[in-house]
Amino acid sequence: MTGYTAPMEALGGRRARQRPLGRARGRVLELGVGTGLSLPSYPPNVDLTGIDIAPRMLARARRRADSLGLTAALEVADIEALPYPDGSFDTVTAACVFCSVDDPVRGLREAARVVRPAGQVLLYEHVRPHNPVLGKLTDLVSPLTHRLFGPELNRPTERNVEAAGLHIAEVRRRGIWREIVATSRAQRRGPVARVKPPQGRCDDGPDRRWRLP
C-alpha cells in the first residue's frame, strides 16, 4: 500500500476503490499501477495492462500479480505520453494517481485518447478538502508533499477530467474521495446536466452521489 494513503484506505477506501474499478470491462489499461494495490479489484475476465513510470513499483506489482495468480502486462510508460494508439482500450483506470502526475490534464487527455469512443475511464482519486481550513492547509503543504513523496493533496481532479475533454457520467463524493465514471464527450446524450460549480480551487461538494445523463 502506498504509505500516505494507508490510513485513508483503512478507513473504508479499499471497498470504495473496488466500486469503480470493478466496473472495468474488456481490454483494460491501469495508469500508475504502482505496487498493484488495485489488482484484486478487477473482474476476473479482463485483459489487463498496467503501466507506471517507476520500474521499482512495477517489480512489486509483478510480485503481487504472481501471488494473486493474475495475468497482467506490466510495462514502464509515462501517463503523459502513452505508447498506445488511439482507442486501444475498452476501459482506462487510475487510483490515487492524478494527485501525482506532473501535468494531470495532459495525462487525462492521454486517457481520453487511448480509450475507445464507447469506452469508460474509471477513477478513484482524492481531491482538495471542501473544509476551508483543511483546504488552505493542503494548499500550504502540497508543494512539500509533491517534492518529498509525489502526491499533491489539493488537486481539483473533477475539473481536470472535464478540462481534458472527458464527460463525467457519474461521480460518488465521500469526503476527499471521488469515484468517477467518465466517458468521451461523443458518448454524452441528452441535455447537458448541470454539475454544481466548484468553489474557488475546491472541487469538493457535499457527500452524495450525482448521476448525470
Ligand SMILES: C[S@@+](CC[C@H](N)C(=O)[O-])C[C@H]1O[C@@H](n2cnc3c(N)ncnc32)[C@H](O)[C@@H]1O
Ligand atoms: C500514489 S501512487 C498510487 C499507486 C497505485 N495506483 C495505488 O493505488 O497504490 C502514484 C503512482 O503513479 C505513478 N506515476 C506518477 N506519475 C506518473 C507518470 N507520469 N506516468 C506513469 N506513472 C506515474 C507513480 O510512480 C506511482 O506509482
